[in-house]
Amino acid sequence: MTLPTLWFLIVAFLWTGFFVLEGFDFGVGMLHKVVGRTDTEQRVAINAIGPFWDGNEVWLVVGGAAIFAAFPGWYATWFSAMYLALVLLLVALMARGVSFEFRGHVDAHRWRQTWSWCLAVGSLLSPLLLGVALGNLLAGLPVGSDEEFTGTVADLVTGYGLLVGVTLVALCVLHGATFLALRTDGPVRERSHRVAAAVVLPTALLLLGFAAWTPTLSDAPVVRSVLPPLVALAAVLAAGLLVRARREGWAFGATAVAIGLTVVSLFANLYPDVLVSSTDPADSLTVDGTASGTYALQVMSVVALVLVPVVLLYQGWTYHVFRRRVSGPPADAAPDPAPGPPAPLDEGAVR
Template identity: 80%
Template sequence: MTLPTVWFLVVAFLWTGFFVLEGFDFGVGMLHKVVGRTDTEQRVAINTIGPFWDGNEVWLVVGGAAIFAAFPSWYATWFSALYLAVVLLLVALMARGVSFEFRGRMDDARWRHTWSWCLTVGSALCPLLLGVALGNLLAGLPVDADEEFTGTVADVVTGYGLLVGVTMLALCVLHGATFLVLRTTGDVRLRSHRVATLAVWPTALLLVAFAVWTPAQSDAPAVRSIAPPVAALVAVLVAALLLRAHRDGWSFGATAVGIGLTVVSIFTNLYPSVLVSTTDPAYTLTVTGTASGQYALQVMTVVAAFLVPIVLVYQGWSYVVFRRRVTGPPPPDPAVPEPGPPAPLDEGALT
């Protein structure tokens, strides 16, 4: 296996890991106002991802950096074509991050409502835009012989790209709902279970369309093009059965497999290309044609082999530490009277 192929697999691993981990963050962000009827319940939902969301976003940064370092031509062409989408993505990511920090800064209902909506909208835009971006790798963009994007904004909005974007959005909703079922108690958990049960079927229908359309976009062998999207669909259907059996951990694992295999489907159908050209198939960007030099890839491989296991162990440890369910403050005990005002001072007692 050549180093360019190794780094293509690394890129696929990073993007898959990002969607598996950040996917439930996006889902919780979209659902916290749905499963939480009161501010306390919404806070409980947000607290389930409090220890994880910023660390999970690092996977996106590293995934983009890996493309930049290992496949600079791919990075330049893809990101220049998606310039507007990247700007919107950055705004959505900033809105999410700021809302986590600012929502609880003031004890004001309007303030919290505003930042809750920023969290909801930002969490919905991110998987939608990223899904469209990944879908366009396979659907293709107008690229010329100089590896430059020659189209317009309208060329970026493709039918297949939109399907992938909406599918990723639905998968994140389902993934987030199963995570809330796993990490919460009481009414929040019951509502999350109801949302997850309802979200399974539209997600499954979208995956059926994805499983049919993806092989049609690809020249990959039949097994490589069909097996991953079909397996993703099966994983979501298994999640539905596990939800009905109230196997919280297993249902969350099944949705993680479903969203992961959906991303894997893009990369397995894309290889050995990295960006299909709709102008001329001869202009399609490939793994070997866009890779960095051999020495650069060797250095990157050594560094990654040392750092990646450390990061994986640390992040896995954080999930173990914060594995308990999140609960809200206990309700007041009606048998215990509220403390009244202090008794007046008896001046005679001081003489």
């Protein structure tokens, strides 16, 4: 295996890890107003991801940085072409991030609802925009022989890219619902069960369309082009059965497999290209053609070999420490006689 190929696999691993981990965060953000009828219930849903969301977003930063360092030609062309979408993504991520902190600092209904909507909309736009960007890698963008993007904003909206974006949004909703069913208690847990059961069929239909369309854009062998999305589809259907059987841990595992294999399928069908040119296939950007020098890749490989296991161990320990369910106060608990401003987000407990 060549170093450029190895780093293509590392990039695919980082983006897959991001969607598996941040995917349920996005889902909870979209669902917290659906599964939470009261402010306390909404805070239960938000606090379920309190210890995890910021660490999960690091995978996106590292995934982008890995492309920048290992494949500068790919980074320059793709990020330049998707500049507007990238700006919108950053706005969505910032609005979503500050909502976690700002929502509880003023004890006013309008204030909290404003930041709740920022969380919900930011959590919806983020996987949608990222899905469109990833889908366009395989669907193709107007790229010339000089590796320059030659299209317009309209060229960024492709049918396949939109399908990938909507499919990832649906997978995030299902992933988030199973996570809430696993991590919360009381009414939030019960509503999360109902949401998960309700979105299984639409998600499966979107994945079926994804599985049918993706191989038509790729010359990859059948085992790479067809098998991953079909296994992802089977995992979604299995998640639906497991949710109905109240096997919440297994259901969450199944949705993790589904969203992970969907992203894997994109990269598996893309290789050996990294960005397909819709102008002329001969102008497509390739793994070998956009990779950094051998020495740079060697140094990066050593760093990755040391740091990636450390990150995985740390995140695994974090999930172990905060494994208990999140619940609200007892229904018959008396309110404080003189409530003050809510405290900042306390990981694992309701503010």
